[in-house]
Amino acid sequence: MILTVITLLVLLGLTAGVTLLRRGSGRSTGAPTLPPAQQTAEPTTTLPSAKDAQRRGANTYQAAPSSTIDFSKVAEPEQHAAVESAPTESAPADADAVIDADADADVDSESGAPAPVAQAPDQAVTDDTAQPAPEQPVTEQPVADLRADQAAQPPTIEKPESAIGRMGRLRGRLARSNSAIGKALLGLLAKGELSDADWEEVEDVLLGADLGASATTELVDRLRARVAVEGTPTAEQLHDWLHAELLTLVDPSMDRRIAATRVGDRPAVLMVVGVNGTGKTTTVGKLARVLVAQDKKPVLGAADTFRAAAADQLQTWGARVGVPTVRSDKEGADPAAVAFDAVKAGSDQHADVVLIDTAGRLHNKVGLMDELRKVKRVVEKQSPIDECLLVLDATTGQNGMQQARIFSEAVEVTGVVLTKLDGTAKGGIVVLVQRELGVPVKLVGLGEGPDDLAPFDPSAFVDAVLN
Numbered sequence: 001m002i003l004t005v006i007t008l009l010v011l012l013g014l015t016a017g018v019t020l021l022r023r024g025s026g027r028s029t030g031a032p033t034l035p036p037a038q039q040t041a042e043p044t045t046t047l048p049s050a051k052d053a054q055r056r057g058a059n060t061y062q063a064a065p066s067s068t069i070d071f072s073k074v075a076e077p078e079q080h081a082a083v084e085s086a087p088t089e090s091a092p093a094d095a096d097a098v099i100d101a102d103a104d105a106d107v108d109s110e111s112g113a114p115a116p117v118a119q120a121p122d123q124a125v126t127d128d129t130a131q132p133a134p135e136q137p138v139t140e141q142p143v144a145d146l147r148a149d150q151a152a153q154p155p156t157i158e159k160p161e162s163a164i165g166r167m168g169r170l171r172g173r174l175a176r177s178n179s180a181i182g183k184a185l186l187g188l189l190a191k192g193e194l195s196d197a198d199w200e201e202v203e204d205v206l207l208g209a210d211l212g213a214s215a216t217t218e219l220v221d222r223l224r225a226r227v228a229v230e231g232t233p234t235a236e237q238l239h240d241w242l243h244a245e246l247l248t249l250v251d252p253s254m255d256r257r258i259a260a261t262r263v264g265d266r267p268a269v270l271m272v273v274g275v276n277g278t279g280k281t282t283t284v285g286k287l288a289r290v291l292v293a294q295d296k297k298p299v300l301g302a303a304d305t306f307r308a309a310a311a312d313q314l315q316t317w318g319a320r321v322g323v324p325t326v327r328s329d330k331e332g333a334d335p336a337a338v339a340f341d342a343v344k345a346g347s348d349q350h351a352d353v354v355l356i357d358t359a360g361r362l363h364n365k366v367g368l369m370d371e372l373r374k375v376k377r378v379v380e381k382q383s384p385i386d387e388c389l390l391v392l393d394a395t396t397g398q399n400g401m402q403q404a405r406i407f408s409e410a411v412e413v414t415g416v417v418l419t420k421l422d423g424t425a426k427g428g429i430v431v432l433v434q435r436e437l438g439v440p441v442k443l444v445g446l447g448e449g450p451d452d453l454a455p456f457d458p459s460a461f462v463d464a465v466l467n
């Protein structure tokens with residue numbers, strides 16, 4: 001019995017020891033385990049949120065550039081406007097034409113990109129309303145959005161001077177450089193009885209003024225015959241004779257009207273050609289002003305894609321009087337496609353006339369003529385060309401005649417614009433060019449000012465030479 005009790009006590013003691021030992025070892029292993037488990041749990045919950053943050057960061061990062069791109073699309077033309085310090089109503093459409101200009105004419109006809117050039121801003125706003133978010137249309141409809149922007153900041157539009165009587169205003173400039181011819185002629189002819197040598201001097205004066213050999217001979221022969229019949233004239237008679245003879249040579253009967261009025265249900269199409277530097281772009285810009293002054297609605301086409309700055313130059317001219325320009329920003333873009341788009345825009349916008357500026361220089365002359373023929377051909381797929389004006393620099397005188405012939409062979413020239421008549425005493429070129437090409441001088445450039453282009457008035461011209 002005593003043994004049994006001792007055995008039970010020993011067993012109880014052992015059990016209690018083991019339990020105590022177990023508790024002691026549990027504290028030493030369990031406690032250090034838990035915190036790391038908690039530490040592990042913490043990073044686990046932290047990591048997803050860090051990833052989230054990263055994702056959010058990535059989203060923010062991705063969104064920023066895309067909105068930057070959208071913004072720059074809008075901002076770019078505005079910057080243009082600022083740099084040009086002229087309103088660019090047509091800038092967005094121009095941006096579109098960049099894409100179209102490279103395409104074939106057939107493709108362009110589908111694009112209709114230039115068409116929005118002159119679309120009313122409210123139409124543009126209507127387009128935008130179809131878009132779900134305000135930023136989206138900027139990306140998807142940059143043209144429409146820009147036009148809405150422009151509507152908010154209407155450009156300052158200049159009021160060009162009326163074309164009526166311009167030649168009268170500019171006569172002083174013509175007279176300054178050309179009255180020397182008149183003075184020399186009147187001085188020589190007033191000598192009384194003229195010897196052959198005197199008549200030769202008269203001829204020299206006329207030839208020096210670029211009247212050309214045939215017109216010079218004709219004029220001298222007529223004057224000699226008149227003197228022979230009517231005797232030596234008084235100073236006043238002499239003035240009247242010369243005026244009448246010169247006017248006959250300039251030919252007031254020629255039709256100098258410019259095709260700038262709608263033909264049936266389409267706009268007139270007017271193309272401007274000529275050697276580089278003669279003043280083509282300037283002439284198109286000045287002509288746009290003349291037309292605006294006459295309450296006409298022109299559209300400009302910048303088909304001189306060879307000279308990079310020509311399109312900007314033309315656009316600036318147009319913007320000053322609120323006239324849209326269809327252009328390409330890509331140097332060397334297909335000029336025929338730009339011209340085609342311009343005619344389409346003119347048609348869509350019910351313009352009165354589409355004025356197309358062309359290049360005057362290419363890598364070679366053959367290339368240039370081929371290109372002009374192509375522009376003509378492509379435009380004619382859509383509309384006849386009603387007027388083709390050849391721009392000639394009067395200061396180059398007879399040297400320009402050879403080029404004039406080449407151009408008139410390539411495209412059907414219907415009229416001449418003589419520029420820089422303010423800077424030359426070679427006004428006789430008016431007669432020469434009309435005779436050589438068989439087309440009238442329709443406009444004359446008499447200065448670099450925006451309104452220094454005048455409809456050619458034969459009588460005012462002869463007056464300026466003789467007075």
Ligand SMILES: Nc1nc2c(ncn2[C@@H]2O[C@H](COP(=O)(O)OP(=O)(O)OP(=O)(O)O)[C@@H](O)[C@H]2O)c(=O)[nH]1
Pocket residue numbers: 274275276277278279280281282283304307310358359360361418419420421422423444445446447448452
């Ligand atoms: N004095 C004077 N200068 C003119 C007249 N017409 C144009 N000019 C000037 O001639 C220069 C050339 O004119 P542009 O219009 O650029 O010539 P362009 O033929 O278009 O030249 P490209 O684009 O190179 O083919 C400019 O400086 C014009 O201001 C004019 O009637 N009188």
